[in-house]
Amino acid sequence: MDQLAMKKLAAKAALDFVPNGAIIGVGSGSTVNCFIDALASIKHQIKGAVAASKVSEKRLRDLGIEVFSANDVSSLEIYVDGADEINPQKMMIKGGGAALTREKIVAALAKKFICVVDESKQVDVLGQTFALPVEVIPMARSQVGRKLVALGASPEYREGVVTDNGNIIIDAYNFLIPEPMKMEQTLNNVAGIVTNGIFAVRGADIVIVGSPNGVEVIE
Numbered sequence: 001m002d003q004l005a006m007k008k009l010a011a012k013a014a015l016d017f018v019p020n021g022a023i024i025g026v027g028s029g030s031t032v033n034c035f036i037d038a039l040a041s042i043k044h045q046i047k048g049a050v051a052a053s054k055v056s057e058k059r060l061r062d063l064g065i066e067v068f069s070a071n072d073v074s075s076l077e078i079y080v081d082g083a084d085e086i087n088p089q090k091m092m093i094k095g096g097g098a099a100l101t102r103e104k105i106v107a108a109l110a111k112k113f114i115c116v117v118d119e120s121k122q123v124d125v126l127g128q129t130f131a132l133p134v135e136v137i138p139m140a141r142s143q144v145g146r147k148l149v150a151l152g153a154s155p156e157y158r159e160g161v162v163t164d165n166g167n168i169i170i171d172a173y174n175f176l177i178p179e180p181m182k183m184e185q186t187l188n189n190v191a192g193i194v195t196n197g198i199f200a201v202r203g204a205d206i207v208i209v210g211s212p213n214g215v216e217v218i219e
Contacts, residue, residue: 001212004034006118007082010210011035013217014116017206019077020045023068025106026060027081028053028099031116035080036060050076052106053099054164070105079110083204084130084197085123086115090204090218091180093126095133095197098163104195107202115204119211126180126198131156131171133197138168140192147190148172151183167194 011034018024018039026032026039026049036056039046040063048066050073051057057067081103083092092115094100107113123129132153136144141157148155153172161169177183180200187196207218 006210007031008034009215010116010208012038013208013215014080022077023047025050025076025079025110027103028056029082029097031082052103076110078112079107080114083115083117091200093130093197098161098169100197101135101195113204114206116208126177127175131173134170135167135194137192144192
């Protein structure tokens with residue numbers, strides 16, 4: 001079974017957690033695209049969605065699902081999103097698609113965060129296989145880079161990428177994160193960082209993992 005097939009398995013399983021008549025939060029990325037496609041099959045059962053990226057917003061609209069602004073809702077029953085890495089404590093690295101800030105905003109609105117991944121995304125320690133994305137105000141690029149070096153990372157500017165918020169992305173390579181919650185807060189206190197891709201303060205509540213053996217739901 002290839003990686004896409006495993007993503008589709010996990011994404012389809014997430015439909016079981018979608019409440020009738022609700023506005024739900026939807027993240028971004030390849031696994032979320034699978035979820036959005038699956039969501040179209042029950043679109044008559046939901047009121048609509050709040051999307052964490054312009055790409056997801058367009059995909060939802062193209063499938064006939066109404067899209068609401070995050071400012072239109074006071075809370076969401078669920079938020080469904082993928083991860084670039086996830087540890088056994090359900091803490092994640094996200095932001096491979098540069099939508100990390102909006103993903104954190106929508107996740108913060110949700111009563112329940114459901115993370116859908118294929119088995120390749122599971123790690124013991126965050127930073128093992130994926131660089132940590134950091135969204136940065138452009139004028140702070142060099143300053144933030146120096147701070148990341150001081151913290152032990154190898155920062156690289158992601159050429160040609162502008163976030164939906166008009167900012168840049170610096171990827172922190174060679175950066176193991178044994179204490180995700182502490183590091184998330186440390187980085188968010190650096191002037192010029194909008195947010196970073198550690199999702200630990202608001203981690204997942206449920207993880208749905210697709211694998212060649214089927215789907216595992218971790219609660």
